[in-house]
Amino acid sequence: MASSLLCLALGSVYAVRHPHIADNVVGPGSLLESALAKLPFVDKAMCVGLPRSPMPFDVINKTTLEQWVPSLRYTTNPQHLSIDTGPKGHPALRQRFIPSERGSFRVVASINLEPRRSYEVEQSVMFEPGFQWGSEVESGKFGFGFAGGSAPTGGKVENDGFSVRLMWKGNYDGSASVGAYVYSVDRTMNLPYGDEFVFPDFTIPTGDWFQVKMRLTTNSSHEASDGQLQVWINDKLLFDRSGIQWQSEGEQPVIDDLLFSTFHGGNTAQWSPQNVVYARFSDICVFKTDAPTPEEP
Template identity: 30%
Template sequence: MLQPTLVLMLRTCFAILLATVSTYARTNQQALNPSQIASLNNFGTSTSLAFPTQSLGASDATSFLVSHGWDITKKGHVAQENDTSFISDPITKDGWVYAIDYPKGSLSGTGGAEFSTYWNNSGTAFGSMLVHYEVAFDPNFQWALGGKLPGLRGGSLDGCSGGKDSPDCFSVRLMWRADGKGEAYAYIAASTSFCAEKDVRCNEDGYGTSIDRGLFVFVSSGWNEVDMIVQLNNPPNSANGIIQVYYNGLIAVNKTGLQIRSQDSITGITGLFFSTFFGGNNASWESPIDQHAYFRNFQMWASESFSKASSGITSAQIPSIFQLLTLVGSVVLLWIPFGI
């Protein structure tokens, strides 16, 4: 039997080694650019959204979107159009950005902007899609309780936002919460088992589902790069869909085993769901001051293929390398005897 002092030394050394290896693995992930992420997922079709080379006010900004391939649905309608413009990049002073106003006291419907795009009008459905963009916020941006950021959607345009849950559509957006904490925010077919998963918060009032809140944090006064992947479950009654979010090139959200759609009528992913505003749906969510966000470098990749993951395996059942490392380390630490 080992001496007590030696046992203590072994346990301490192994605990330090375990923490060091885990920290090293987390901090030495290789950041990926959007093209690399698309390549990893075999997304072969791509597009990018055009930006002007001069400042444009609200109505001219919308006209530019419509006439330069953004393929806005609902006859070129941009909700809260007066809160949009194209301006010179206020962060890097290089290039042009899509600027969004959040007036003091604004919520959905009174600030920000929202529209959907049809990327693919050929009739071929996309089963998987990646959207990449960069977002910046004013210096000392006041996050309040939170707000929405763009993502992807499919199916009917008359739901899956604003508390209007519907089996005829789905949407997956990003959201900031208090102190800039990020998350994926989804209107999907949320099962009881999915809602019971760690880091999933399903609302029972028709509003969306919060996924992995706080695993990444938005910063103000600089550009944040985000990449979102949605791979639809197939067939619709299966649970093999995937939602992933990369923040500054590193994967932050990785949810598998999802039933994103439940109806055959949802044949694919429509395209970009540009949606940003404060809220929430009551005064506690209002923007506390007049402030702004800025967007640039919208790119998308897609594939006709749906998710090929095995059905019924939820992300909660798939341990990460960090969980496995912690488990093995804990067993070893318990195994080392305390006695002589």
């Protein structure tokens, strides 16, 4: 059977059979019709459909987001989002980063996913010209990642859940790199906070769009250390780590949360930018992927 693309757009779901995706998709969900062609291993995908008309800051709220993504679980500070222009004229989420005593105001959105062991999220990202990575500490989180179970963040040590987010790490020369910020049960680098895995082979091009793909596979049981995390930027594999124990207690380890988490910080003013700065996110799509068969003991 031909695979299907599920586009989640303005409260409607469009089921489209490829290879005729470009001919049959209608509405804002059609923005990512080429995604399946790029990823032949994919069975299904959910794409976040954004309205084509611009929307200013201080208008978007939880009700607005629920129109675009009915499976929204919760959100924080959505008023700092607007709708602007993305790559190839596609609509984009534009976020403003207002300095605060904790870095910058946190914009968070949690979206329910069908529980699965393995997912991939693809997104286009652009940090606008003049973006400041921080002041005394140049680091922050950005874009869409995954979580499951209790979804620990913020220095919580919880063995019944996990999370992974994208991060930036400034080089204190105006440039910055991308990394993965990982809350797994086996983390050791910076307890109680997440492990930082920075990708030195990619420098963020402010003012230009780049594409990030993240694939996560949970461990097959509480006792197993067979989870995996991979990250591609512009189709180049920059991070590939296996043997991860994401979760060791609670229910079966699965991904059930698409987590947008974008802010400077940190939790003090040392992380804050000097001025209000902006970034954009577009072409956001989540793919169901096949979890690899656990290795025999």
